[in-house]
Amino acid sequence: MDSKDQKRPSELDIFRDFLRRQGMRYTPERETIIKEIFSTHEHFDVDSLYLGIRQKGLRVSKASIYRLIPLLIKANLIEEVFFENGQMHYEHIYGHEHHCHLRCQECRKIEEFSDERVVQIEKELGERFNYRILRHKLEVIGICSTCQKKMNTA
Amino acid sequence: MDSKDQKRPSELDIFRDFLRRQGMRYTPERETIIKEIFSTHEHFDVDSLYLGIRQKGLRVSKASIYRLIPLLIKANLIEEVFFENGQMHYEHIYGHEHHCHLRCQECRKIEEFSDERVVQIEKELGERFNYRILRHKLEVIGICSTCQKKMNTA
DNA sequence: AAGAAATTGTTATTCAATGTCAATAAGCCT
DNA sequence: AGGCTTATTGACATTGAATAACAATTTCTT
Numbered sequence: 001m002d003s004k005d006q007k008r009p010s011e012l013d014i015f016r017d018f019l020r021r022q023g024m025r026y027t028p029e030r031e032t033i034i035k036e037i038f039s040t041h042e043h044f045d046v047d048s049l050y051l052g053i054r055q056k057g058l059r060v061s062k063a064s065i066y067r068l069i070p071l072l073i074k075a076n077l078i079e080e081v082f083f084e085n086g087q088m089h090y091e092h093i094y095g096h097e098h099h100c101h102l103r104c105q106e107c108r109k110i111e112e113f114s115d116e117r118v119v120q121i122e123k124e125l126g127e128r129f130n131y132r133i134l135r136h137k138l139e140v141i142g143i144c145s146t147c148q149k150k151m152n153t154a
Numbered sequence: 155m156d157s158k159d160q161k162r163p164s165e166l167d168i169f170r171d172f173l174r175r176q177g178m179r180y181t182p183e184r185e186t187i188i189k190e191i192f193s194t195h196e197h198f199d200v201d202s203l204y205l206g207i208r209q210k211g212l213r214v215s216k217a218s219i220y221r222l223i224p225l226l227i228k229a230n231l232i233e234e235v236f237f238e239n240g241q242m243h244y245e246h247i248y249g250h251e252h253h254c255h256l257r258c259q260e261c262r263k264i265e266e267f268s269d270e271r272v273v274q275i276e277k278e279l280g281e282r283f284n285y286r287i288l289r290h291k292l293e294v295i296g297i298c299s300t301c302q303k304k305m306n307t308a
Numbered sequence: 309a310a311g312a313a314a315t316t317g318t319t320a321t322t323c324a325a326t327g328t329c330a331a332t333a334a335g336c337c338t
Numbered sequence: 339a340g341g342c343t344t345a346t347t348g349a350c351a352t353t354g355a356a357t358a359a360c361a362a363t364t365t366c367t368t
Contacts, residue, residue, distance in 0.1 A: 023344095023345085024345070024346090025333085025334050025335070025344090025345055025346065026334080026335095027333080027334070027345090027346065027347080029346080029347070029348095030346090046324080046325085047324090060347090060348095061347070061348045061349080062324095062325095062348095063325095063326085063347075063348065063349085064346080064347065064348075066324090066325060066326075067326095067346085067347090079295075080237075083234075083237040083242065086322090086323070086324060086355085086356070086357090087323095087324065087325095088237065088324090088325095102279055102283055102285060104285070105228075105288060111283050111285075113279060113282075113283075115275050117271050117274075117275060118272075118275070118292070120271075121269050121271060121272070121292075121294075122294055125256055125267060125294055125296075126296060128267075129256055129265050129298070130298070130299040131256060131258070131265075131294075131296035131297060131298055131299070132296050132297045132302055133294060133295075133296040134259060134295050134296050134297065135294075135295050136292065136293065136294045136295065137291075137292070137293040137294075137295070138272070138275075138290065138291070138292045138293075139290065139291040139292075139293075140275075140276055140279055140285075140287060140289075140290045140291075141233075141287075141288050141289050141290065141291070142279075142280060142285035142286050142287040142288050143285060143286040143288065144283070144284070144285055145284040145285070148286055177313095177314085178314070178315090179313090179314055179315065179364085179365050179366070180365080180366095181314090181315065181316080181364075181365070182364095183315080183316070183317095184315090200355080200356085201355090214316090214317095215316070215317045215318080216317095216355095216356095217316075217317065217318080217356095217357085217358095218315080218316065218317075220355090220356060220357075221315085221316090221357095240324085240325070240326090240353090240354070240355060241354095241355065241356095242355090242356095
């Protein structure tokens with residue numbers, strides 16, 4: 001473990017700070033939810049999160065999850081990824097290599113990728129519009145090779 | 155009007171073709187909705203679309219709008235832009251200069267921009283993952299100058 | 309022109325997300 | 339350490355976008 005790792009505060013520390021600055025409280029329920037979110041690198045929605053927590057034998061109401069999510073977004077710990085099937089889907093972004101999504105319009109499969117050029121675009125935009133840039137979300141939509149074949153033979 | 159313009163079929167023609175290929179029917183209701191969508195260059199949601207149609211003295215049920223939207227997406231005439239306030243927002247993409255969005259996380263203001271580099275990224279992705287690329291959606295999130303000032307003085 | 313099948317509007321339904329509120333508990337203050 | 343203020347919790351009720359069901363209608367093929 002090098003010094004870089006030691007310097008990076010945990011997501012819980014980040015969130016504690018965030019809460020203190022807003023005069024809000026750190027509760028066991030919030031800790032449970034955050035730990036669950038950061039325990040995997042998968043996308044999640046409120047339902048999958050709730051089930052994951054219950055499977056560990058813990059108990060938190062869905063209302064608390066719904067109430068926590070906007071706070072985590074404000075704290076830049078998670079972000080909305082896409083809305084599908086009537087539910088918003090999220091992923092955590094802190095302590096996680098940033099990536100973008102290539103999605104198949106037919107079968108909804110998702111490939112992840114990164115590209116440095118987007119960072120440059122971001123930077124220029126910040127200067128041009130006088131924004132403080134927080135993050136970006138690049139979603140490329142197409143038809144995967146499997147679905148292309150299906151469409152050709154049909 | 156130059157030859158390039160003459161060659162580009164209207165969105166109605168595109169959609170008629172699309173419907174025919176799927177064994178679906180072209181109805182006055184569908185025509186009304188599409189014309190409304192393509193009559194402005196603004197983002198829209200189901201409600202604003204419905205109201206716009208009624209203000210022109212026309213009548214189409216909301217159910218028909220909800221039913222048409224997935225078809226227009228499949229036909230690559232419109233796309234989902236963002237989900238906000240419990241509603242999906244769309245914009246038409248056919249016959250319209252493509253652009254991306256820079257959004258302020260605080261006040262939800264939106265700036266539009268274009269960047270050729272994303273097209274290049276798209277192209278490379280298509281080759282790398284063997285996808286037929288249809289489009290992309292780049293959303294950059296930040297804090298606008300006005301909101302930065304507010305946060306500093308607070 | 310007729311008939312098969314898709315589409316429409318109406319109505320009912322679903323379910324994610326939010327609001328309400330009394331009970332509880334975090335965290336500051338002395 | 340204990341008390342007090344007030345944010346937070348969970349249960350329940352409510353909202354509202356989106357979808358389903360279905361009978362009446364209309365498109366489009368032959």
